[in-house]
Amino acid sequence: MKYFILNLGCQMNQADSERIQSVFGQMGLERTEEEAEAGVLGIVACSVRQKAIDKVYSKIHEWNRRKAAENLVTFVSGCILPADEEKFLDRFDLVFSISDLPRVPDLFRQYGVVTPLSQFTGEVVAPPLPTVRDRLGIATLEPFWKVTPTYSSKFEAFVPIQNGCDKFCTFCAVPYTRGREVSRPSADILAEVRDLVAKGYKSITLLGQNVNSYGLDKKGEELSFAQLLEEVGRFGAEGGHRFWTYFTSPHPRDMSREVLENIARYPVLAKQIHLPLQSGDDHVLIRMNRNHTMDRYRTLVDQVKTILPEATLFTDIIVGFTGETDDQFLSTRKAMEEFRYQMAFVAQYSPRPGAASARWDDDVPPEVKKERLQVLTEVLRETSLEYNRTLVGRTVPVLIEKPDRKAGYLSGRTEGKVSVRFRCDQVPIGSFVDVKIDSAVPFSVEGTLVSL
């Protein structure tokens, strides 16, 4: 039997999906990218935007219509708000949390799905699944984390290290979908990193909703995030390995000098920092419940530029948040000009179901949000180009990711995640090469292959 998974949302969901694929593989199910040929159809859902939720409802409506003529099994997992879970239970055959993943073979068997695995094992009566609210508390995620994922890339992997969020930013529903901050045991994380490096992976991203809050839920009983990075760094240095370790998404409140110093110390810890700003205005930050001020953020950026002068700086920004005035937006524009990001993921605010701000008037008109987005994109084009020009004439290591759209070219990224295109006839995808940068445009550079 074949299965199809529609993966919505962020890298966390991608990492969840990779583990679901492993469990399905062990059950003897075969993956397909073609919905029409699958007998098991599922969605790893995202609750960040209404559009993503609407897609789940649209898909299950379509699949349930197909059920009139076909024998299909449907499931949904991922980030699900309690209110949606109630509706999904009526529409999907199975609704399960990622923490329930190890029990999924039993749940399918209990549901009557015959897989190659179920023919050889005895009947198991699985206890009822916990509700979302049950899971918001002390989530038993350890069995989920023990599942070896089926990585979707041969050289780039995402390693979940932390799940959930205790920050309650008013624009975000994650505390209500993923529950409390829970840190994965560091021994498991380090084992997965070592295994990935042994298999030749070159880019490893440590993932978490608040990745640098790692360990705070287990104060004294687990490594801190800085210590975890140090362990990864030491492993890389002692083994003479070559790979780049990234992490996302951190919260400015929990970013420490120690983290930055460890990144500076170890070559395998990539010199690229993602530091979400969200807004450059103190009043908006208060309304967003970000729990830091612009002064605090500025101090962090100063530390990044002092301790990691080679690092690129990325950010996330929301424009048109509820009540954002022209002056407050101007503060964000000034902040972008001050911090000179190499990349910024700028989003127009839209109410996220379940978040506190979804109860407020979404009072910034769409055309104003769009204009603000364009203004920041222009600033970003300038600051990105400014940085990319500093690369011209330099020879930098590049991780090759894929053939470029331009025939005869490959594309990859620098350690700082700047896109690089260069002419090459060979296709050593997933390996490091040295590229001399010849020219720069906003968001990418072009160069010449120096050595393989």
Next chain:
Amino acid sequence: MGASSAEVRVLANQMLGPGGFLLTFERPNLDFQTGQYLSLGIPGHREQREYSIYSGEKDDVLTVLIKEVPEGLVSRRLAALVPGDRLHVDGPFGYFTLETARKTGDPLLFLATGTGISPFHSFVATRPDLEYTLLHGVRQGADLALTKGFGVGKVVSCVSREKGDWFGGRVTERLKSMKIDPKTHAFLCGNCDMIYEAFDLLRSAGVASDRIYTEVYF
């Protein structure tokens, strides 16, 4: 340790004037730092809301101060709870905590509107000998019942819509007339507009942003 989740029994539900009611419930195995908040919901209902803890760190029970919002999904249900009813509790959360500021020995200034007085009650219940000044803003004199439990002479009541034996006006108007020591640690809790204005006034008075702590009530 981090946040935890539990279902507990309600022990008391007491009106504290028109401004709010005190909901007291069993304390599960839950440590908190004074100033933190909990997320509360009713078993069987899916919505939860966050409320600052009103009781002290060492109290045997937990109490929160809640304003019933006429169109509120959760506060109305919480207002209807009686002793013995079940309550879902997640937490604790938040960074609106006292200790770092208290240990400096610098002046402590608390500003609250309405039920935003709740974490300050927890501060005082935890540290009865605390030296502080609290400016508390309400709309009408009857809401001053919320200041129950604070030391004599420590609270400046600011009533914006009723004349009487109190400061007539908003908290921020009272703040403008005060001489602020730049070393002050200022804790602001309540509605957004008060916090915005007080934040700017304190910054203008030379108080560094890392000495201003905010907790917005929505």
